[in-house]
Amino acid sequence: MESFLLADAESVVARARQGEEAALEALYRAFEGPVYNLARRICRTKEDAEDVLQETFFEVCRSIGRYREEGSLWGWIRTIAASKALMRLRRNKYRDTDELHDELVGHLKEETHLRMDLEAALERLSEVSRAVVWLHDVEGYTHDEIAGMMGKTASFSKSQLARAHARLRRWLGEEVAA
């Protein structure tokens, strides 16, 4: 991905390691979009996602000397971003808002057969479920990796993913009669 986002990644990283500010800014400009997108999909608010963006790149600037080029640059930055976003969730305390929302308006939704679009349905998931869905289905992390980042078990990640998909299916009106 970095060859697409940052054509001369090797030279930019080398200059960034020397502390050159223009190179650090080039890293920021190349990866701010994907980092923000990841953070915004996990965090509840835009403000939280922007804070994660800032924290991620501050860490990237501080630690670029420790990046060993064993994996991809984007993979390294993405893991920092995911960790920061999950840390933000822990700081804000997990909120199972989808369950609360179900109790409040579930009946109404069933009665009106209102279909939500995918963006709205994703937004409505609890923070933990949404984080697992995004990290697993979109970013391609394994359940073991997600469990490691969340400080939970792989089984926890698997059951969150299954519950999230069951809810998405219902909210998107995809259920079929058996």
Added chain:
Amino acid sequence: MIHLSMETLVGLREAGMEPGAAAAREHLDACALCRAELERLHQRVARLKALPPLRPARDRWPAVRDRVRAERRRQRARFAGLSGLAAAASVALALAVSTLRQPEAGLTPAKIEQTMARSQVLESAIDRIDPESRVLDGRTAGIAQELEDRIARVDRELEMVELTEPQSRDSDLLRLWRERVGLLDALVDVHATRASYVGL
């Protein structure tokens, strides 16, 4: 017929063989409903991946940059202080030894000590100016940044020289500390000129 649970369907998408996967696949072959459910799951994931990317409303680079600069200055001050202590000890030792053996060879450690002291004075002057709290025009900010980058490079070289053999490092130390002082002098000039220009 008992259909596959969502947990089983989600597990079927994993690369490895989940427990019970063989039986689940057997069921899939015979059950059109579960095949349709799995297909919907695949489509949902494909739609998730195709969601339009979200972009930040504000540029956060200036905030990142300011924190990096502040951190760099703190590290520099800490580095100058620590290496100052270490170097002061080795300079004192070198002075004692060289004065006994070759009086003229004691000049380099003494010069290093003087240059380091000058460097600390200039660091304090920059701290008093507090550049992070000031707004610079683009050109001045560019010059200040170039100087900051070069000081950071000199600091990295100094760290490397500190690891070399004592007998070969004095001339390198003196050269680098002098370069550092020259750069700090220029940086003070940049900030002081700007400060007086805007009447601060």
